[in-house]
Amino acid sequence: MTAVAEAPVEAGAVPSFTVTLRIARFDPESHGDEPYWQEFQVLAHGTDRVLDALHKIKWDQDGSLTFRRSCAHGVCGSDAMRINGRNRLACKTLLKDVNPDKPITVEPIKGLPVLKDLVVDMEPFFASYREVMPFLITEDGKHPSKERLQSAEQRARFDDTTKCILCAACTSSCPVFWTDGQYFGPAAIVNAHRFIFDSRDEGATQRLEILNDKEGVWRCRTTFNCTEACPRGIEVTKAIQEVKRAMISRAF
Ligand code: SF4
Numbered sequence: 001m002t003a004v005a006e007a008p009v010e011a012g013a014v015p016s017f018t019v020t021l022r023i024a025r026f027d028p029e030s031h032g033d034e035p036y037w038q039e040f041q042v043l044a045h046g047t048d049r050v051l052d053a054l055h056k057i058k059w060d061q062d063g064s065l066t067f068r069r070s071c072a073h074g075v076c077g078s079d080a081m082r083i084n085g086r087n088r089l090a091c092k093t094l095l096k097d098v099n100p101d102k103p104i105t106v107e108p109i110k111g112l113p114v115l116k117d118l119v120v121d122m123e124p125f126f127a128s129y130r131e132v133m134p135f136l137i138t139e140d141g142k143h144p145s146k147e148r149l150q151s152a153e154q155r156a157r158f159d160d161t162t163k164c165i166l167c168a169a170c171t172s173s174c175p176v177f178w179t180d181g182q183y184f185g186p187a188a189i190v191n192a193h194r195f196i197f198d199s200r201d202e203g204a205t206q207r208l209e210i211l212n213d214k215e216g217v218w219r220c221r222t223t224f225n226c227t228e229a230c231p232r233g234i235e236v237t238k239a240i241q242e243v244k245r246a247m248i249s250r251a252f
């Protein structure tokens with residue numbers, strides 16, 4: 001047991017405990033090409049998140065520890081990582097919720113090249129995102145001359161997929177993506193869904209043709225890892241199924 005209760009807690013004080021983080025390190029510049037594990041002990045509080053523990057390590061113990069983060073509040077999507085074998089946002093994961101009695105493993109997300117420690121190269125992920133043209137398209141590039149109104153029902157049709165923060169937790173939890181990294185991946189399909197079902201958009205046919213590719217939606221094996229991993233609670237697998245259906249029926 002590595003979580004050790006500290007001094008008796010005064011009434012109203014937040015209890016503190018010592019937690020061990022077992023972090024996958026990779027730094028070709030100083031440690032060669034082999035990844036390795038390193039353990040750190042951190043004094044944490046019941047309200048601390050995994051991101052807080054990573055900060056304490058970086059600021060107080062080893063400044064070379066490398067990870068991405070920006071907003072620290074579940075908005076920017078930059079700190080997706082594997083925590084105890086599951087993709088999560090470090091800023092949304094409380095230490096007390098991931099069994100701090102045992103060492104907590106922290107690894108980079110899978111399927112993307114690791115650059116250093118917990119930082120992966122996101123370019124293949126964003127290349128797929130760009131390919132589905134995640135913006136409103138008008139036929140022949142004509143600029144609309146008046147406001148395009150939309151009913152509440154039409155807006156609701158793609159509401160769920162507007163919540164994506166492009167964290168890659170879904171795509172990097174998908175076993176099909178792990179096999180060769182060629183599959184467009186659930187995040188790109190979610191973002192295509194957001195526009196395919198938008199009544200103001202006129203590029204659905206183009207997007208469906210792109211996703212009909214051999215690396216497109218048909219590679220999805222409905223394993224649901226993506227839905228489980230999404231920190232925004234998006235019904236990712238359902239969105240993929242809806243895109244598949246639209247491809248067959250051409251109704252959207
Ligand atoms: Fe992240 Fe969810 Fe968007 Fe996937 S669908 S990139 S898990 S927010």
Ligand code: F3S
Nearest residue numbers: 174220221223224226
């Ligand atoms: Fe992968 Fe999600 Fe399909 S995990 S196989 S994209 S349901």
Ligand code: FES
Nearest residue numbers: 072074076077091
């Ligand atoms: Fe922005 Fe976690 S740091 S989502």
